[in-house]
Amino acid sequence: MASTRRPTYRPASNPGGNGGTGGSGGDDVISASRSIPEPARQQPPKPKQGLVAGRGKGKKAEQPGASPANVLVFPEPKGKRRKRKVLTAAATLVAVVAGLLAAAVYSPVLAVDTISVTGTRLLTPAQVQAALEPLKGKPLPQISDDEVGRLLEPLVQVKSSSAEARPPSGLAVEVRERVPVALVKQGEQYELVDVEGVRLAATEDPASVSLPVIDGGAGTIGKDLFHATAAVLGALPADVLARLSNASAASVDAVELKLVDGQTIIWGNAGEKELKAKVLEALLKVPADPKNPVKVYDVSVPRHPVTR
DSSP: OOOOOOEEEEOOOOGOOOOOTTOOOOOOOEEEEEEEOOOOOOOOOOOOOOOOOOSOTTTTOOTTTTTTTGOOOOOHHHHHHHHHHHHHHHHHHHHHHHHHHHHHHHHHBBBBOOEEEESSSSOOOHHHHHHTTGGGTSBGGOOOOHHHHHHHHHHHTTEEEEEETEEETEEEEEEEEOOOEEEEEETEEEEETTTTTOOOEESSOOGGGGEEEEETHHHHOOOOHHHHHHHHHHSOOHHTTTTEEEEEEESTTTTEEETTTSOEEESSTTTTTTHHHHHHHHHHHHHOOOOSSSOOEEEEETTTOOOO
C-alpha cells in the first residue's frame, strides 16, 4: 500500500541568532507528517435479494407497491365452497317460500266468496251461512276453526264445527248439531232438548216428533231428575228412542220409560247405561208371543234382565 506521508518544508528556528553546532540560521530542515482521511459515510444497507415462494429461483423479493399479480393466492377448500353454495341456495329458497306464503295469506285472489254448509238437521244451511257472513271477502288462509266456532256460538243447535278451504274462493263448513233426546212441555209448546237440557227447537204437535216426552219438564221434576232421565235417553239407539212415548223418574235411581205400545221399561239409575241400552235393544228384537205378551222389560240389573 502506498505511503500517505508527504514531505513538508519549514524553516528551522534559530534562537539567539547564533549558528551553533547542529544547525545554521539559513539552513532548512525537512520533516514528514501524514494526514488521516475522514471516515467514510455510512451507506444504508442494500436490500437482500431473496426468492418469493412458488415463483422459482432467481426471482427478487417484491418491494412495496409491487403488482398484485405476483401475490400467491391459495384455492378455497372444496368442502367450504360447497357449504357456502348450499347455504346460499337454502336462504334463497326460504325467501321465496316466505314471499309465496305472504302473498297467499294476504292475497285478495283467495278471498272467501261462497260458503257451503253440511250436517244440518235442526238448522237450515241458510241460517249457518248468515252467521258466517262476516267471513266473506277474507282470505282463506286467515280463517280458522276457532273463528268459525265463535261466529256459530249464537246458534245453540251447533255443538261443534270444522272448516275446510276450497281454493280459490270457497269455504266448506261441516256442522255437528246437538242431538235432541226428548220433548219437554212448556205451556202450549213442546221443546226439543238434548242430554244437557239445552233447548234446541219447539213444536206444538208432539206427535210430529219421534221423541219421548219427559213428564213434568225440567222445571217441575228438578234438575237432578231431569238430567238423570235425559242421560238415559241419550244412551238409547235411535230406533229404540223412536219407539218411546214418555219418560219419568221418581228418583235418580228409578227412571222408567214407556213404549208407544204401552210396555214399561224399568231402567233404574243412569249407571251402566251403554250396557243397559244394548240389552234392551236385544230384548225388543225378540219376536212377541201373542199368548204371553211382554208388559215389562226390567234392565235395572243388565247382566240379569227380566221380562214379565
